[in-house]
Amino acid sequence: MVRFSDIIKKQDKQEPVRKPSNNSVEEDELRLSDTPISKMLSDSQPPKTRRESIAIDPSSTANQDLEIKTYYEKFLERAMDIRERVKNDKGISPSPILSDLHYIINNNLIEHLYEYAMCAPVNSDKAPVHTTEVTFACLKIGKGLGYDTKMLLKLGLAAFLENVGMYKIPDSIIKRGENLKKEK
Numbered sequence: 001m002v003r004f005s006d007i008i009k010k011q012d013k014q015e016p017v018r019k020p021s022n023n024s025v026e027e028d029e030l031r032l033s034d035t036p037i038s039k040m041l042s043d044s045q046p047p048k049t050r051r052e053s054i055a056i057d058p059s060s061t062a063n064q065d066l067e068i069k070t071y072y073e074k075f076l077e078r079a080m081d082i083r084e085r086v087k088n089d090k091g092i093s094p095s096p097i098l099s100d101l102h103y104i105i106n107n108n109l110i111e112h113l114y115e116y117a118m119c120a121p122v123n124s125d126k127a128p129v130h131t132t133e134v135t136f137a138c139l140k141i142g143k144g145l146g147y148d149t150k151m152l153l154k155l156g157l158a159a160f161l162e163n164v165g166m167y168k169i170p171d172s173i174i175k176r177g178e179n180l181k182k183e184k
Helices: 004-014 037-043 062-087 095-106 110-119 126-144 149-160 164-168
Strands: none
Touching: 062 095, 062 110, 062 126, 062 149, 062 164, 095 110, 095 126, 095 149, 110 126, 126 149
16 A cells, blocks of 8 residues: 555655746746747747746747747637627638648647647637637647547537637626626
8 A cells, every 4th residue: 555645755755846046937827848839929929928938949940830820820810700700690610620620630739739829928808819728728638538530620629619609698798797696
């Protein structure tokens, strides 16, 4: 039988103790390392969130960085387009989304897009950003679970369309700062 206290003692012996530096970020911040994200973010607008301290992976290429940034922005635009189409009672075609998802899956861009989505600055319009983050997070989880391409496509499409029903709710209700009350 292994006790939890034995595991902790073993981890304490193996892992060096980190000393906080003067430049350290708050403890609750998610930090990614060895990624090309900061380089891509520095090419775009300045970060507006605490998600800005990321190390650059020297093995990344400028073309891949541009491709990741382009696909992230493409998904944001698709999310905004779908929101407008739903608000205006127009149909949605899943073909362009599936095509982009297929490209991302086949070219092993899931990990990079996930990292970029989690670190990209959040603009004032949070719904498309949320949709994009959920999509790439779900793809990363699906890949980690060993899903094949067909299952990843289904998962990615479902994640991308997960908030589509909320687009019909008026902004005055969604952005309301207080609880809704039953009117008589």
